[in-house]
Amino acid sequence: MAGSEYALEVQGLSKRFERFELKDVSFRIPRGYIMGFAGRNGAGKTTTIKCILDLVKGDSGSIRIFGEDYANNPIGIRDRIGYVSEDSPFYEDMTAAWTGRFVGKFYSRFDSRQFAGWLDRFQVDPGKKVKELSRGMKVKLSLALALSHHPELLILDEPTSGLDPVVRSELLEVFLELLQDENCTIFFSSHISSDMEKIADYLTLIDNGRILLSEEKHKLLDGWSIVKADNRCKSPELDALLCGKKEGDFGYSGIVQDGAEFRRRFAARFPGAEYRTDRLTLDELLVRLSGSQREELVC
Amino acid sequence: MYIILSNNDPLPLYEQIKKQITEQIVNGRLLPEESLPSIRALAKELEISVITVKKAYDDLEADGFIVTRQGKGSVVAQAGAAFVREAKLKGMQQHLEDAITAGRALGMSDEEITKMLELLLKE
Amino acid sequence: MLALIAKDITVQKRSLLLFVLAGLFMTFVFSMTDEAGITAMVMPVFVVGYSYASRSLYEDEKNHALRLILAFPLARKQIVRAKYVSIALVFLPLTVGFWLLGRPLGFISDSWELAVLQLSAVILAFAIVVSFFLPIAFKLGMIRAQTLQRFVILGLFAFGMAGGYVFTRLGNNGSGPPEWLKNFSNHISRLSPSRVSLVLLLAAVLIYVLSAQLAVRFFERRELF
Numbered sequence: 337m338a339g340s341e342y343a344l345e346v347q348g349l350s351k352r353f354e355r356f357e358l359k360d361v362s363f364r365i366p367r368g369y370i371m372g373f374a375g376r377n378g379a380g381k382t383t384t385i386k387c388i389l390d391l392v393k394g395d396s397g398s399i400r401i402f403g404e405d406y407a408n409n410p411i412g413i414r415d416r417i418g419y420v421s422e423d424s425p426f427y428e429d430m431t432a433a434w435t436g437r438f439v440g441k442f443y444s445r446f447d448s449r450q451f452a453g454w455l456d457r458f459q460v461d462p463g464k465k466v467k468e469l470s471r472g473m474k475v476k477l478s479l480a481l482a483l484s485h486h487p488e489l490l491i492l493d494e495p496t497s498g499l500d501p502v503v504r505s506e507l508l509e510v511f512l513e514l515l516q517d518e519n520c521t522i523f524f525s526s527h528i529s530s531d532m533e534k535i536a537d538y539l540t541l542i543d544n545g546r547i548l549l550s551e552e553k554h555k556l557l558d559g560w561s562i563v564k565a566d567n568r569c570k571s572p573e574l575d576a577l578l579c580g581k582k583e584g585d586f587g588y589s590g591i592v593q594d595g596a597e598f599r600r601r602f603a604a605r606f607p608g609a610e611y612r613t614d615r616l617t618l619d620e621l622l623v624r625l626s627g628s629q630r631e632e633l634v635c
Numbered sequence: 636m637y638i639i640l641s642n643n644d645p646l647p648l649y650e651q652i653k654k655q656i657t658e659q660i661v662n663g664r665l666l667p668e669e670s671l672p673s674i675r676a677l678a679k680e681l682e683i684s685v686i687t688v689k690k691a692y693d694d695l696e697a698d699g700f701i702v703t704r705q706g707k708g709s710v711v712a713q714a715g716a717a718f719v720r721e722a723k724l725k726g727m728q729q730h731l732e733d734a735i736t737a738g739r740a741l742g743m744s745d746e747e748i749t750k751m752l753e754l755l756l757k758e
Numbered sequence: 759m760l761a762l763i764a765k766d767i768t769v770q771k772r773s774l775l776l777f778v779l780a781g782l783f784m785t786f787v788f789s790m791t792d793e794a795g796i797t798a799m800v801m802p803v804f805v806v807g808y809s810y811a812s813r814s815l816y817e818d819e820k821n822h823a824l825r826l827i828l829a830f831p832l833a834r835k836q837i838v839r840a841k842y843v844s845i846a847l848v849f850l851p852l853t854v855g856f857w858l859l860g861r862p863l864g865f866i867s868d869s870w871e872l873a874v875l876q877l878s879a880v881i882l883a884f885a886i887v888v889s890f891f892l893p894i895a896f897k898l899g900m901i902r903a904q905t906l907q908r909f910v911i912l913g914l915f916a917f918g919m920a921g922g923y924v925f926t927r928l929g930n931n932g933s934g935p936p937e938w939l940k941n942f943s944n945h946i947s948r949l950s951p952s953r954v955s956l957v958l959l960l961a962a963v964l965i966y967v968l969s970a971q972l973a974v975r976f977f978e979r980r981e982l983f
Contacts, residue, residue, distance in 0.1 A: 369685060389829050392981045415831035423822040427769050443763035501941070512679040537686035552686055560649045564697070578923040 340403025343367045343489045343521035348380030349387055349397035358383055361397070363540045363550035367488075368518040371509060372553075373525035374622055375542035381525040382422075384542065385493050387524075389419060389432035400487060412430030415444050420478040422494045424466055432469070432477050433462035436484070443485035472503040479507070482512070490514070492524035496531050504528075508535050531617035533557070539618065543552060543626045560621055563598060564589040565611035574601060580624025591616060591624045636665060636672070642683055648683055652691035660700055660711055661719040671701060671709045762845065766814050774810060778852065781806040785856060789863040796876055798924030799856045800864040800883070804918050807849040811891070814844065815900040817971035823983050835974040837894060839922055842970045845888060853880060860938075869891035871951040878958040883921055885915075889969030897976035 345364040351357070358380050365371045375381050386392040388399055388407045392459035401413050412604065428436050432455060440446040443553050455462050458467065469477060475495055480489060496504045512535055514520045516524060526532060532539060533553070540550040549556060563578070575581065577598050578590030591599045602611060640648055653693050659665040671677075674692055678685040692709055695701045699718050703709040733735075738748040767774070781802030788798030818824040827837060857877045860866030867873045893901040 355900065386982070391825060391828055393981065411831040411833065413827060413831075417824070417829065419829040421822065423825070426821070426823045426826060427765075427817060428821060429772075430769060439830075442832055444831070509643075509682065509857055512682060515685055516675050516679060518675070529978065534682065537684045537708050552690075553684060554647060554649060554687055554690060 340400070341366055343402060344388065344401070344523060345398075345403075346384070346388065346401040347400070347482050349384070349399065351383065351387060351392065351394045353383075356380070357445075358387070358394070358545045360544075361542070361547050363383045363547060364460040365538060366524055367521050368515065369537040370524070370535060371538040371540060372538050373523060373542065374529055374532055374618065374623075375525075376528065376626060377527060379542045379626075380545040381542060382493055383545075385525060388491060389417070390414075397526070398436045415485075416488045418482030418485065418490040419483050420475070420490070420492040420495055424474050424626055425478045425481060426466065426607035427463055429468035431463055431465050432460055435466065435477065435573070436437060436462070436481060439481045440484070446485040447485045448484070451480055451484035454483055456462045459626050469508070470543065472499050475499065479510070485515060488519055488521065490520065490522045490524075492522070494525055494527070496526055496528055498523075506532060510525065511535055530624060533618050541625060543624055544624075549621075549623045556621065557616055557618065560591050560616045561587060561595045562620060562624075563595075563611055564617050565602075568610065569602070569606045573607050574598065574605065577601070580626075591621065638677075638681065641695050649687045649691040649694070652677075652681075653694055656691070656695060657700055658717065659699075660722065665711050667713045669711045670707075671711070675710050721739070726747065759836050759840045760845075763838065763844040766841065766844035767848065769817050770810065770813060773813060774806075776787060777806040777809050781852075781856070781895075785865075786861060787974060794867050795922060796826050796880075797919065798863070799860050799876075800855075800880055800918045800922050801929070803849075803856050804884060804887070806852055807845070808887070808891075811845045811888055812843065812895075812900070815892075816842050828982060834978050835877070838974045838977050839970060841896075842892065842966065842973070846966070849883070849884060849888075853877065869928070869951075871955075873880050874955045875951040875958070876946045877906070878955040878962070882919065882958045882962040882965075883964045885918070889965045891974055893969055894975040896973040899920070899980075899982075930937050 342364045343366070347362050347364075348361055350360040356378075359383055361380070363371075373381055373384070383392065387394050389400075390399075390409060390410065398511075402416065404413055405411060408572050426438065436451045436455075440448050440451065452462070455477070456499070458473070458480060460473050460477050460480065464473075466477070467475065479492075479495070483602050496507060508531060511522055511524075514522065538551065539556055541548040551559075564587055567585075570588060575590075577592050577594065579592070581588060583589035591603070605630075636654070636659060638652055640651050644678065646654065656665070656671070659732045665671075671692075672680070674688045675685055678688045681688070692703065696709070698701055699714060700712055702712045735748060738741055738751070743751075784805070784956060785798050786799065805942040818827065824837075828834070854877070857873070857880075860873070867876060889901075891906075894906055897903075898906075
């Protein structure tokens with residue numbers, strides 16, 4: 337297969353709006369992996385996805401999909417992308433089966449037998465109108481539509497939000513199943529971090545229109561740790577290593593990327609004093625980093 | 636092969652996978668040339684990300700426990716078991732050395748130590 | 759593109775039927791009054807055609823269906839062109855149908871040539887209104903264009919009424935219309951009505967096509983949120 341080893345490369349993407357700005361957004365996903373795109377509501381996740389889908393044009397920067405530019409081959413690229421948005425799939429008054437037939441007319445590799453199979457597996461009644469489906473069923477229908485044309489890049493905007501845990505884990509299982517095919521790449525945004533912690537290979541964190549971090553998941557979660565220490569053991573040089581610091585009457589805490597360096601400096605500065613280190617969850621990482629400026633990070 | 640992951644384990648997931656596969660190679664549950672599940676299949680089975688399993692396999696390969704052949708997947712390395720045995724042997728030797736040091740600290744003679752060892756072996 | 763056109767009509771199957779029934783009702787009511795004349799055709803046809811056009815755009819934007827359609831492997835100009843074709847495909851049979859009703863109900867001229875002229879004029883008038891509205895909708899989006907749409911509807915009513923009035927006078931050959939219009943229409947009728955009809959139809963097609971080109975330009979630059 338021709339093309340790049342990356343399914344998606346976003347490089348220096350900027351886009352200015354009246355009240356919001358995407359600034360120098362860069363990340364890339366190797367083929368065959370799944371990337372979680374995390375951030376608060378309004379952080380710029382959906383806008384970034386719209387740029388990736390070419391619904392919105394960036395002011396600067398480039399987006400390459402399978403190593404290709406939209407300008408060169410817009411239709412060919414879209415034929416290989418499956419998109420699941422947070423909205424209802426297409427027309428509320430039409431049935432799931434009709435929607436499948438409609439979508440099927442546009443994609444070169446749409447497989448209607450497979451579509452019926454997905455609906456069956458997801459227990460979506462093909463005869464039901466879209467508006468009669470629950471939120472979970474709508475997402476499943478959207479996913480069935482996207483999967484039935486064999487996308488090589490699946491882009492999902494908040495697929496799991498508003499779903500109950502059972503449906504969520506069902507969807508996550510489907511994602512892992514898709515990844516059995518090494519040519520399938522998944523990019524999904526969410527503000528539910530537990531989903532990502534479970535299945536994502538790569539994580540990209542966005543806040544206020546800027547990328548905070550984009551890294552292999554375990555490098556992020558195993559690399560960063562959270563330290564908690566007594567207020568007596570405080571010094572500017574230690575502070576310099578900490579991100580997202582919180583201070584209270586009984587102690588302070590912060591996250592640190594280079595745990596070993598912190599340990600060394602702490603021991604040198606306060607011999608014998610104690611502090612605690614904990615593993616970091618994605619939630620904590622996001623919360624602690626969201627407040628801080630990117631410049632502070634040594635990434 | 637079996638792998639049981641725990642979220643309560645302080646070890647990262649890939650370390651848990653590494654540890655359990657290594658153990659099974661050492662105690663002979665996994666034999667040389669026996670094939671391991673593919674990275675993607677194992678990830679799905681364990682419901683964890685592909686890259687976590689990949690990292691575990693990469694580390695195992697770097698340590699010489701498994702071999703990955705293009706297009707054929709990963710198998711337990713021939714040298715894997717021997718390699719582990721040697722490591723274990725070293726560990727055992729270390730324990731004996733510790734015992735001798737402890738004995739000497741108590742003022743025991745070499746003969747007394749040997750006698751004690753023989754006594755223990757007969758038990 | 760055919761799939762998009764079929765979709766437009768399928769999605770609105772029920773409301774379209776409803777619109778047509780309402781239109782028929784209007785026609786009958788209008789045709790009962792003597793003075794209505796061609797208004798009995800213009801009004802319902804405009805209302806139905808226009809409702810179809812705006813509702814069709816509205817359906818696409820509701821739930822962001824348009825965003826999903828834009829993710830299809832499809833050029834944007836196809837989407838615009840499909841919309842124009844679907845509106846024409848609905849409007850033309852509709853208008854001809856109502857026009858055929860005009861003979862027995864008596865709101866269409868008895869002269870065949872004049873009747874065709876009336877039909878062509880209605881088509882041209884509708885083409886002008888829609889050609890004005892669609893590019894705006896494709897540029898700003900249906901929802902934002904809705905405010906503008908209200909003015910368009912008001913204008914449309916005025917236009918329809920005035921048009922109907924003039925044509926009624928023309929059809930009845932009454933003594934009402936001002937001198938210049940009378941001269942003008944006399945002049946035109948001397949020109950052979952079928953030739954004028956042809957000119958009107960060609961103008962309608964030209965305006966419609968140009969409008970579609972403009973809408974494609976607008977839509978290609980549009981950013982969808």
